[in-house]
Amino acid sequence: MSASPVEQQRQDPAPYARPGGFPVVGVVGGGQLARMMQPAAVALGLRLRVLAEGPDVAAAQVVTPAPIGAADDLDALVAFARECDAVTFDHEHVPGEGLRAMAELTSVQPGADALVHAQDKIVMREKLTELGIPCPRWARVADRAAVEAFGSWPVVLKTPRGGYDGKGVLVLSGPDDEGWATADAWLADWADRGGLLAEEHVPFTRELAALVARSPSGQAAAWPVVETVQRDGVCHEVTAPAPDLAPELAATLTDVALRIAGGLGVTGVLAVEVFEVERDTPDGPVKDVLVNELAMRPHNSGHWSIEGSVTSQFENHLRAVLDLPLGSTEPRAPWTVMVNVLGPKVIEERHEDLYRSYLHVMAHDPGVKVHLYGKEQRPGRKLGHVTVYGDDLDTVRARARHAAAFIAGEIDE
């Protein structure tokens, strides 16, 4: 049996003809995730390259070269892949055809067979169920009758593809919910594409996320499980490690994430977002987890790792993509809290100048770590995040919330 391209690469780095042997890693998509790979690439001497949506997207401001091309433009993907020793992603929106075309030219991590599980929620549910991973009760539904037959209300309807940050998700409280206008349209739209995903509405106690990195040769590393808080369907606050989480449940969740990474053949970072639920048992209430979503790339729930862990998710993603040994995922502080800076609902003129907020925020707290992504403000848009770490969770959380709210213009002092 001949060695896989990745095994060959590991045995013989010679294919990299760059000075010093340093490979070029291409990232399809120029958002903040690609942008935050750049500091890790700078440190390791890797050459980053971004296929950007436009000349001034977040990553194109700080990575050179950044050719322009859409994620579904086959010619652009092929030309990009030819110039990269490995290709990875800022998002999951590259069609399978593009993934396969690039894979004929270079190492693509994660590959199409893994990525499909982050692209199609029904494929994901089928595979996780096959692997015995705990999921919310779910069904494929092709029409209204199937939704009503699903049973318990409320029911969550999801488009299998194209959703993110709460988009493509609808909660129906019952047969008379006014959301049925949208639901009917979605059902019609997806009727000849396999239908929609229906899921039980899980009465969760909180949301958690498990972040792991896995390399093509199978090495894996897991960061501590975190608690995530959403606001309007968008990740807003992450606490690492998740407070008051029983070690057994943390171990269960980490095991779930590693089984998913291995079972789906994920390479790079995998984020597993789960619901923490409480079940009544004869022995009393027991906490458990149900997998909600998967992301196969650095994820908002892992931004805390830039300062909070020995190796950030961005560095380990690059190491995994190149099949380098992974770095330590040990936390660097007892508590690390990340809070997103979201574009304010109303962008007042005095807050157009985000930079001005630095004068107050930095003077107020010399220990806060600010990350802004170079993006123009739009209501609810992820403009950046702040991270604070320390020994006392309440203090750390208050500091991070204050800085993020001040930068976002939600508070004045």
Added chain:
Amino acid sequence: MSASPVEQQRQDPAPYARPGGFPVVGVVGGGQLARMMQPAAVALGLRLRVLAEGPDVAAAQVVTPAPIGAADDLDALVAFARECDAVTFDHEHVPGEGLRAMAELTSVQPGADALVHAQDKIVMREKLTELGIPCPRWARVADRAAVEAFGSWPVVLKTPRGGYDGKGVLVLSGPDDEGWATADAWLADWADRGGLLAEEHVPFTRELAALVARSPSGQAAAWPVVETVQRDGVCHEVTAPAPDLAPELAATLTDVALRIAGGLGVTGVLAVEVFEVERDTPDGPVKDVLVNELAMRPHNSGHWSIEGSVTSQFENHLRAVLDLPLGSTEPRAPWTVMVNVLGPKVIEERHEDLYRSYLHVMAHDPGVKVHLYGKEQRPGRKLGHVTVYGDDLDTVRARARHAAAFIAGEIDE
């Protein structure tokens, strides 16, 4: 009295017409120091721009745009300054004329009046003596007679300008030293430019460095004093904080650095390299410090701060240059050790591929932080550095030394 440009800027960030108000910081020189400013700029959303010596120097690989221009090319400096909201430096080699021309167009930090003390060692000695800062005994010497009249041997001769990393420095053991051939040539060369600097050869117990950042409005912050070890005149190993340093002497040295920063009007990072000496007194031996060199920019003795401190020297340099409030300089671990990766004396073919060393180094120690600068190998050249932190100094130091030596090809396992 009208506000200085910097004060105006602080009161009113409006001059920055960039999206979100984020300023463009220009760095003259594209070496590893400019390169390592990029991760800090990426996080803060600042736009970095580099005036690079060539298209593929260390910083030009990771900063865009990076126009090409020499540090003594007045036209290039002026064109560069026009596109920047603030200009700072990767080195101290921009002539005064260029500094003044740029200062008419934008904020230049540090300014010519401060920078001259890092450019001219005689000007530096005169000013430090005036400020009452402890220095080795020194004299300006114009001819051989003056060197011999200086007194105690050995004597250290230095060219006032143009020296770095041990270059431009000569130690003469006595009137018959064979180094006199070079010394006579230097004396002749500098005779009509004010002569050379002669200094006593200090029998130091070790070398220390104090790193501070100072902003135009006068805020200053100091990192812990570090111990530095040179190899062939080049910084090789840095331990933070300096082991076995009496708190009183650390405070004295920090005070010396802050007095120099204030007295010379330094803005940005200032590194003060000193000799630790032991003097005999009636009460027994007493440790003291004598200032050796100054650098007005991020410095090799501060690379440990990337992982080892809440705010790295690169982030605080940018914050100081923009007159933003400075970040915390608190250490993040009991011990942090940085070891330089220096180009091997003989570059064997098998070590041409530096990247290959990652397979071993990263597998051997998942906690080591590797930084390589994208530079081609030359014997003795600073190619990168590694940083390790932890609770036990001996372990931390052994880990850092092993990783650096392996990457540099000095050891095989």
